[in-house]
Amino acid sequence: MNWLTNAVLPKIQALVGREMPDNLWHKCPACGQMIFHADLATNHRVCSECDHHMRLPPMERLKLLFDGGLVEPIELGKPAIDPLKFRDRKRYSDRLREAQSKTGRNDAIVVAHGTIEGNAAVVAAFDFDFMGGSMGSSVGEGLVRAAKLAETQDAALIIVPSSGGARMQEGILSLMQMPRTVAAVERFKETGRPFVVLLTDPTTGGVTASFAMLGDLHISEPGAIIGFAGQRVIQETIREQLPEGFQKAEYLLEHGMVDAVVHRHKLKQTLGGLLGLLMDPEPKADVVKLDPASETPASKPVEANASAPMSSADRVEQNEASKKSKA
């Protein structure tokens, strides 16, 4: 076997010219279905069997949302620091380095700009693989920058949390990211542009109890855990069985905390539609008020607008057309 893995495999790989992926099959954590990795990728990590939404890494998330899958991340500058010289069983600085080499990024956030169904948007997406997406000073910095960028670009601000909460290795400074990010989104909201929170699994603790509950709109993915206190802490406090579906997106919808639970495959379209309604409220330039007497069958633009579910491609075209006509 050693001979196989040590001698034959590298030769095959050299021949094929790339690394052979270790896991060609992925098991759905909800239903146990084995899914071929390529199928999972094209399905944006939604189980084809049970529709379970698995966590989506930030770059894939951004590609999913931006038009043409075009992602332009901004440089977030210096990596996270260790203000407290924190050490538990491990040094925080070591944990940071590990997370950095595992994910290839400085901290648990990616900020990018582009358009969503033709609407200018800045998206800040958390990376759960980076220390549980926890929010420390540099994640806070990323969010402040994202809000500022959206302001200067006259774009919508969309934050996509996937986070266990505050990063306790940064002590009180992580707690201070709560008022800090609240201040950042408040300043942004004063510009009159929309701030949308796209709640993904999980959104808990200090992240939920700050900017994530202050969106003009709260959209959630199905099944995402969203809450303040962790389930284990609650269970230890009340010593009772937690209700069925507790802290899931659907539970929050029922309790009035989110506007809508939207399937990942419809996310871009829904988000784009909402942004269009908020950012482009005027009637389209091609909507011409017709004199009823002279109504002719050549009123095609009006029909296109009135026909309810429009394909996203149509909508982009139309938005672009209307922007051109404005300019």
Place this chain on the structure above:
Amino acid sequence: MRHFLDFEKPIADLEGKIEELRHLTGSDELNIDEEVEKLQIKMERQLRATYQKLTAWQKVQVARHPDRPHANAVIDHLIDDFNPLAGDRGFAEDLAMVGGIGRFRGRSVVVIGTEKGATTADRVKRNFGMARPEGYRKARRLMEMADRFKLPILTFVDTAGAYPGVDAEARGQAEAIAKAIETCLNVRVPLIASIIGEGGSGGAVAIAAGNRVLMFEHAVYSVISPEGCASILWRSAEFAKDAAEALKITAQDLQKLGVIDRIVPEPVGGAHRDRTTALDALGDAISEELGALASTEGGQLRAERRDKFLEMGAA
């Protein structure tokens, strides 16, 4: 009977001896007086030495001391003509979040605080100072009222944290805290927050995003309880002591980190040994800070507060 903390055992022993001697009556009373005086001096020296170099974990215990002045005690001492006000106008009154209007050194103010309770029955009634969403919504309502009438806001923080319960989650604990922080940051009146005992995480910062944040000398303020942190990072709550040190939760550390603005000194042996002195010092500190903000215009107060928090942890 005074409640002694574990690390106060030598002090408790000395105090016990003094009590014993005082109860002795005999022919050589003079000697007893002399002995008592000697022990008294020894005890005070011991007390001073102990409290001068409290560890972070010892401070956690002092901050949680059952006899420590809680929010209601602070209000009783500092606020005249206090009118408690109740309710979030949506769901309920939360007795863990006290609030109202009164006069602080002659001036009308809105007061908000988390209250742990004084007696066992009171503690149960007040859910041990752990507020539910309605508590944070009540705090927000009172802050908005203060804004409307241009009254400064004084908050007194003493809580282990927001209540982690099914009902609290169902009614939007996270949203209630987020909105409370937002309101702290938005009001156009001076907001002075004082961490008087335990400043527990989001449930504390919800009413503590102020123009000035004061902290009692032996109070603690943290993103997570040392026990909670230890059980996650050390995999056992037994390492709470280590977590308390690592988290940097003391007033002295937080001032160095630039998170709090001012430390209010406590009498020797902690605020619970001499409430009057402690609360007078707190009153003086608040009065000075309030005075310094008195001439600042509302919009400016808001802008300065926002800028201060936007800079927290900035590279």
